[in-house]
Amino acid sequence: xxxxxxxxxxxxxxxxxxxxxxxxxxxxxxxxxxxxxxxxxxxxxxxxxxxxxxxxxxxxxxxxxxxxxxxxxxxxxxxxxxxxxxxxxxxxxxxxxxxxxxxxxxxxxxxxxxxxxxxxxxxxxxxxxxxxxxxxxxxxxxxxxxxxxxxxxxxxxxxxxxxxxxxxxxxxxxxxxxxxxxxxxxxxxxxxxxxxxxxxxxxxxxxxxxxxxxxxxx
Amino acid sequence: xxxxxxxxxxxxxxxxxxxxxxxxxxxxxxxxxxxxxxxxxxxxxxxxxxxxxxxxxxxxxxxxxxxxxxxxxxxxxxxxxxxxxxxxxxxxxxxxxxxxxxxxxxxxxxxxxxxxxxxxxxxxxxxxxxxxxxxxxxxxxxxxxxxxxxxxxxxxxxxxxxxxxxxxxxxxxxxxxxxxxxxxxxxxxxxxxxxxxxxxxxxxxxxxxxxxxxxxxxxxxxxxxxxxxxxxxxxxxxxxxxxxxxxxxxxxxxxxxxxxxxxxxxxxxxxxxxxxxxxxxxxxxxxxxxxxxxxxxxxxxxxxxxxxxxxxxxxxxxxxxxxxxxxxxxxxxxxxxxxxxxxxxxxxxxxxxxxxxxxxxxxxxxxxxxxxxxxxxxxxxxxxxxxxxxxxxxxxxxxxxxxxxxxxxxxxxxxxxxxxxxxxxxxxxxxxxxxxxxxxxxxxxxxxxxxxxxxxxxxxxxxxxxxxxxxxxxxxxxxxxxxxxxxxxxxxxxxxxxxxxxxxxxxxxxxxxxxxxxxxxxxxxxxxxxxxxxxxxxxxxxxxxxxxxxxxxxxxxxxxxxxxxxxxxxxxxxxxxxxxxxxxxxxxxxxxxxxxxxxxxxxxxxxxxxxxxxxxxxxxxxxxxxxxxxxxxxxxxxxxxxxxxxxxxxxxxxxxxxxxxxxxxxxxxxxxxxxxxxxxxxxxxxxxxxxxxxxxxxxxxxxxxxxxxxxxxxxxxxxxxxxxxxxxxxxxxxxxxxx
Numbered sequence: 001x002x003x004x005x006x007x008x009x010x011x012x013x014x015x016x017x018x019x020x021x022x023x024x025x026x027x028x029x030x031x032x033x034x035x036x037x038x039x040x041x042x043x044x045x046x047x048x049x050x051x052x053x054x055x056x057x058x059x060x061x062x063x064x065x066x067x068x069x070x071x072x073x074x075x076x077x078x079x080x081x082x083x084x085x086x087x088x089x090x091x092x093x094x095x096x097x098x099x100x101x102x103x104x105x106x107x108x109x110x111x112x113x114x115x116x117x118x119x120x121x122x123x124x125x126x127x128x129x130x131x132x133x134x135x136x137x138x139x140x141x142x143x144x145x146x147x148x149x150x151x152x153x154x155x156x157x158x159x160x161x162x163x164x165x166x167x168x169x170x171x172x173x174x175x176x177x178x179x180x181x182x183x184x185x186x187x188x189x190x191x192x193x194x195x196x197x198x199x200x201x202x203x204x205x206x207x208x209x210x211x212x213x214x215x216x217x218x
Numbered sequence: 219x220x221x222x223x224x225x226x227x228x229x230x231x232x233x234x235x236x237x238x239x240x241x242x243x244x245x246x247x248x249x250x251x252x253x254x255x256x257x258x259x260x261x262x263x264x265x266x267x268x269x270x271x272x273x274x275x276x277x278x279x280x281x282x283x284x285x286x287x288x289x290x291x292x293x294x295x296x297x298x299x300x301x302x303x304x305x306x307x308x309x310x311x312x313x314x315x316x317x318x319x320x321x322x323x324x325x326x327x328x329x330x331x332x333x334x335x336x337x338x339x340x341x342x343x344x345x346x347x348x349x350x351x352x353x354x355x356x357x358x359x360x361x362x363x364x365x366x367x368x369x370x371x372x373x374x375x376x377x378x379x380x381x382x383x384x385x386x387x388x389x390x391x392x393x394x395x396x397x398x399x400x401x402x403x404x405x406x407x408x409x410x411x412x413x414x415x416x417x418x419x420x421x422x423x424x425x426x427x428x429x430x431x432x433x434x435x436x437x438x439x440x441x442x443x444x445x446x447x448x449x450x451x452x453x454x455x456x457x458x459x460x461x462x463x464x465x466x467x468x469x470x471x472x473x474x475x476x477x478x479x480x481x482x483x484x485x486x487x488x489x490x491x492x493x494x495x496x497x498x499x500x501x502x503x504x505x506x507x508x509x510x511x512x513x514x515x516x517x518x519x520x521x522x523x524x525x526x527x528x529x530x531x532x533x534x535x536x537x538x539x540x541x542x543x544x545x546x547x548x549x550x551x552x553x554x555x556x557x558x559x560x561x562x563x564x565x566x567x568x569x570x571x572x573x574x575x576x577x578x579x580x581x582x583x584x585x586x587x588x589x590x591x592x593x594x595x596x597x598x599x600x601x602x603x604x605x606x607x608x609x610x611x612x613x614x615x616x617x618x619x620x621x622x623x624x625x626x627x628x629x630x631x632x633x634x635x636x637x638x639x640x641x642x643x644x645x646x647x648x649x650x651x652x653x654x655x656x657x658x659x660x661x662x663x664x665x666x667x668x669x670x671x672x673x674x675x676x677x678x679x680x681x682x683x684x685x686x687x688x689x690x691x692x693x694x695x696x697x698x699x700x701x702x703x704x705x706x707x708x709x710x711x712x713x714x715x716x717x718x719x720x721x722x723x724x725x726x727x728x729x730x731x732x733x734x735x736x737x738x739x740x741x742x743x744x745x746x747x748x749x750x751x752x753x754x755x756x757x758x759x760x761x762x763x764x765x766x767x768x769x770x771x772x773x774x775x776x777x778x779x780x781x782x783x784x785x786x787x788x789x790x791x792x793x794x795x796x797x798x799x800x801x802x803x804x805x806x807x808x809x810x811x812x813x814x815x816x817x818x819x820x821x822x823x824x825x826x827x828x829x830x831x832x833x834x835x836x837x838x839x840x841x842x843x844x845x846x847x848x849x850x851x852x853x854x855x856x857x858x859x860x861x862x863x864x865x866x867x868x869x870x871x872x873x874x875x876x877x878x879x880x881x882x883x884x885x886x887x888x889x890x891x892x893x894x895x896x897x898x899x900x901x902x903x904x905x906x907x908x909x910x911x912x913x914x915x916x917x918x919x920x921x922x923x924x925x926x927x928x929x930x931x932x933x934x935x936x937x938x939x940x941x942x943x944x945x946x947x948x949x950x951x952x953x954x955x956x957x
Contacts, residue, residue, distance in 0.1 A: 047293050048340065069339040078338060083258035084251015086464070088415045089497040093881035096415055124251035133246060141245035144849045147694030149248030150415040150464030156249060186894075194888040197881060199415050199465050200694045201856025202849060203892040 051114045057082065058126030068114050072106075073097045075113035076123060084124035084153045088197075095196030098154035099123050105161035107195075124153035127160065135216065136160050139209035147200030155196045159210045162192045163217065184214040219746035222800025224905040229768070230745065235706040235713055236910075239845035242699045243713065244462075244692065253462045256434040257419040257494050262459075263430075266421060267296055269334045269483040269493035270341035271475060272348055273327030273503050277874030278357035278567045280321045281330055281350060288347040289333060294340030297486035298348075301330040304482065310444035310473055312376075314539035314570040317448060317478045323352070324536060325569040326875035327502035332479040334487045357567030358534075359874040361509050364564035365532045371541050371563035377468070377733035379546035379578030379666060381559055387615050388556035390515075393526035397517025401593045405514065405585035405940045407544075409867035409876065410507040411500070411884050412574050416464020418504060419494035422480035430457045433477050435721075436466040437730035438689040442723045444473035449481060460721040463731075466693040467857075468573040471732050474504050501569075501879035506867055508533040508542045508571030512585040516593045517556075522607045524554035529586060534566035542571065543578035547664045547921070548586055550807060551626075553610035567874055573732065575857060576917035579665050580924070584861065584942060587661035587925030592938065600644065601929070602634045602813075605662050613807045622806040622906035625837035626662060626813075632898065633660070633813035633835040647936035647954050654819035655954070656830070657934025663812025663834070663922035667904075667913040668735040669803050672743030673726035673796025676705060676751045680790065682771050682783030684709050685717040686747075690728035690740040692720055694853075695916055696846030697736060703843060704741040704910070708748035709782060710768030726794055734810070734914025737842055742797040742908035751793035755785040797908060806906050810838040810918045814855070814926040820934045822956055825946030827931055829859055833896045834923075839904040839913035851919035852895040858923025860887045866943050 048067040055062055057080060064079055073090070076082045076099070085108055088096035092110040099108045100122040108121075128134035133141065136156050146152040166182045174191045175182050182188060189210050190203075198206065230236050247253035260266070274281070284300050306320030315324040323330075331348055335341035358364055374380030394400060420433040429451065435441040438458050446453040463470060476493045483491040495503060510533045517526035529548035533541050545559040574580070594604035606627050613619040634640070642658040643649050649656045674688035686705050692698045702716040709716075719725065726747075729739035756763035761775035772779050785791060802808075817831040834851050841847045864885040867876040878884045897919075903911040924942065932938050937952045 048337075067337055067339045069343070070337075074338055077258070081260045082251075083254065083260070086251075086255075086416070087257070087494070088417070088464075089881050091497065091880070093497070094415060124249075128250055130246035130250050130252055133249065137246075137249040140249045141241050144242065144245075144845050146245070146248055147696075147849055147853055148415065148463060148465040149244070149253055149694065150255065152248050153251040190889040190892075194890040197415065197886060197888055199413055199467070199857075199886060200849075201853030201887070201892070203856060203887070203889050204852050204895045205849060207889070207894075 053114055053117055055116050055118060056120040058122060066113050068112065070113045071109050072111045072113045072116060073108035076108060082123050082125050086150050086153060088150065095158060096151050096154040098158045098196060100157050100161050103164065105158050124157055127156065136213050139213050143205045143209040145202050145206040145209040147202055151196060151198045155198065155206055158193060158196045163214055165192065186211065219749065219795055220798050220800060221908055222802065225909045225911055228909055229708050230910055232707060235703045236842055237840065240699060240703065240713060240843060242696055242846060243702050243718065244698045255416055255462045255464050256421065256432050256460065257492055259421050259432045262432055263421065263423040263490035266490045266492050267334050267336060267487050268338045268341040269332045269480055269491045270345040271329050271479055271493060271495060271499060272331040272345050273499050274323045274330050275350065276323055276352045276354045277326040277359065279323055279355040280353045281323060282353050283351040284331065285349040289344040292340065292344035292347055294336040295333060295344045296336065297334040297483060299332050299482045299486050307448045307478065308450060310447040312440060312444055312472045314536045317473065317475045325502065325567060327499050329475040329479060329503060332483045332493065334483040334491050357874045359566060359568055359869055360871045361511065361534045361564060361566065364534060364566060365511050365562065368532050368562035368564035370560055373541040373543050373561060375543050375573050375577040377573045377577045379543040381543050381545050381549065381561055384560040385549065386558050390526050390528050390556045390558040393556035394515055394517040394528065397525050398520050399596050400517045401589055401596060402515045403589060403592060403940060405512045405588060407510045407581040407584050407942045409509045409869065410574060410861065410865050411867050412467040412469030413881065413884060413886050414465030414467055414469055417495045417497055417500050418470065418474050418476040420477040420480040421490060421492040422484040423490035424484055428455050429481055430459065431477050431481060432459045434463045434470055435460045436463065436470045436691050436693055436732055438691065438721060438723050439727045439730065440471065441473050445477055448473060448478055458723040460691060463691055463693040466731065467575045468577065468732065469504055471573055472505065498880050501867060501876045501884065505570045505572035507574035507577065508535060510542050510544045510581050512544055514585055514589040516589060518593065518597060522597050522599045522604055524552055524608045526556040527552060527554045528558035530560040532562040532564060533571065534564040534568065535571045537565055539571055542581060544582035544585065546578040547582050549615055550613060550809060551662065551664050552608040553614055557615065568869065575854065576665055576920050579921045580861065583661065583664065583922045584924040587922055588928050588940060591929040601660055602630050602639060605630055619805065619807055622808045623902060623904045624809065624811060625900050625902060626811040628900055629811050629813035629835040629837050630662065633815050633833055636898065637815040637833045639815065642933065646933050651819065653822050655822050655934040656817065656819045657930045657932065658817050659926045659929030659933055660813065660815045661922035661926040661929060663814050663918055665734060665810050665918040665921045667738065667808040667810055667907055668733045669799040670729045670735055670739050671796055671798045672729035672739040673794065674728065674744045674747040675726050675792060675794040676747045678751060678755065678782065678786040678791045680783045680786045680788060682781060683715055683717060684711060685719065686744055687719045687725040688728045688740060688743060689723055689725045690720050690736065691731045693731045695731060695736055695850060696843055697740060699846055700737055700741055700842040701744050704744045705748055708745060708752065711771055715771065726796060734917040738908050738910055738912040738914060739797065741842060741910050745909045746795040746797045747793050750795045751791060754791050754793050755782065758785040758791065802906050808907055808913065810913050810915065812836045812918050812922060814922045816926040816930045818927060818930040818934055820931060820949065822953060825949035825953055827863055827944060829891065829927065830893055832893060834919055835898045835900065836915060836918055837900040837902050838915040838918055839902055839907055840911045841899045842910065842912050844899060847899065847915050848897045850916040851897045854916060854919025855895050855923050856887050856892050858920050859891060859927065862924040862927035862942065862944055864943050
């Protein structure tokens, strides 16, 4: 990474930069003949704006010097080499990048790393290891709640945080009675997990895995 | 090992390990995020740079100029390779359109540049600075408009389904004209996207003139050969590595632009380069399942016996592309003396159409099995009964050729009983559950069993550990586990004494993952290598190999016994062999069968369809691991729900591209769409298929599901939709009056 002479930026300017780059990325690179040759977006020809960031990942303090355009997902995958968190779409449509941020599940592709100064992130690597699986990981293995494995870390992180949401009494679209405690029914779990796509179609098994863990916790 | 006579008794029949519902051996890696996928190999090559692919903004025409000055000057940019500085690369025979090079554009989002930079963000930003000028030419993007003049074209999906341009048996027109009960209907299926979760990705590294690519490929040997052809390299200079694949469904059967542009980018940058296609590029840059227009005519006697059946399908593709072989199953599924199949192929300028899970049968059965439901209704017969009545135990086009094993009738009757089919009201639109209209539907499932040669190497060490090496891939199918089970069974070991290494072109060439041929063929190859290893072990121990028994980590012959590891000695033992097939597939038709049963509820006010229950009964030879095989089937059933109710790559017919090219616009089933799914495997061994006596199952689970859902929607509402997907707009104005 090129060295930076801009040690920190405000959160606001970092977000504005990211929004501009996201908008540009969605346009096909077609120049109409009569269009004036577009000026390069400000900053694109120069060294990137970088910022220092300190956060805790899986219980370990991390300090990073990052291009402010770097998503939390790419900070994890490309800078910390925590590749368990997956990039499926890079714009919040698939859920493969789900991590647990201060106890809540988030799509790490939709949030810039520099927005998380001081935050605590738990990734799939922080839940358990191959020789010491988290109960949810073990339940996914037992119920074959995965096939290709690419959406799996996101499904597992989402499952763990989702059960906490139910325990905390947060209602969902299918919660019939908003005044009663939310239940871990199949319908609730399916609804709440619908932000995590599994193209291999392991849904029925994932539900069995989550249900088993939920029943054990109850 | 040549397999040319049906298998007799062999060590696999012990079923101590094979056939057991064991957890996948790669499960702990996948569930902890420690299984490494293509883009994640920070460990394999130092100093990786990032490549960002630019796709063409027109569907057909020429790139007249590319201004890369601003991009070249952007911070962090190391190299830019454009299609204008690159002579058109050779087109490998498995690609319909060239992957890169030259000014000509054959389809939208065809790759035109790769920008290599120090970081992902820099590569992406610089790519936006490239200014491209095009000379756009008109193209043909409308299948319906082109269908009328499409010529007859035969084809083979290379995935188990093929058909000649036209095939006739008996006198179809005469028999159809004379049949007292007739159906003549047209059905359409849309373009579909594989939409696997992991986009196509590769890391390329050159060492002199040797190229290594860590990639995401279902077929290592195809990818290696085609990358060598495309780049003009001798194949021995190319190595492909793909141990974990984040889904494929046919979309990663073939070499694609990520691997080519990683290699070109790495050469230009002078260092390793990693490239992942962005999600919005996947639908138009890579392949898709082509749309079809299918006409089906069935004639039957009043007794319900089919006397005439015709299935004609029209699809479109690029000039060098092939037809979607949607008529294939209609050659084999039902009896009837007078038959016709025909395929027409319209030349279109849309992206390349190619294999997607069960190419041919998946869309073919979506049409045929609605037609059978309609015909049953015309005959006043129960749909299950109508299918059973027209079962055949021989290839209907070649009656001298029997099926090796065909339990379609058992699948249908067992499924009907289990699902409570007798409780279905044959009169549509009559069953209500509050605001829901409830209906049941069923369909037959059919998919061929393909035999293709497959090799493996097995190593034995002094600790008694067996390591299997083969270029077979595991795309979520469970290959790691069933290969370990096979080696464990053969060598008399528990599964934890077996290691499996897959997906490396330095390993013996396997069947690869496609056409539901992976499980049976790759394990048969491992079986062959293990037979050789058993002989080497017996010889090393001085045992008569015919008498040697392998069990519990020991080898026994007569009154002598020795630990397996002892035979390996310090140096270890290695054996390599593969399975090759004789003409059994010519003498016997080998296919797999299913009965699919579905219950749906359709909202009487909004037309929203919800799937309530699903059952598949499958007959597919020996099931090597009932747990992972069941997962293959439920996953396929899920994809069938997508095909029936939501999946549709929408064509912009003016500009020639798929509009909904991401996972928000191209809808696939999510958790909330899928009910509990039940799968029953019939007890079956098929000694004609291989020494494993197994067949494929991963595509069978999809074949027929779409039609079972369509038929259930009809039973619920009385509305017959013949154009997939069955979205609520196709039901809304015809729903029964609200009570």
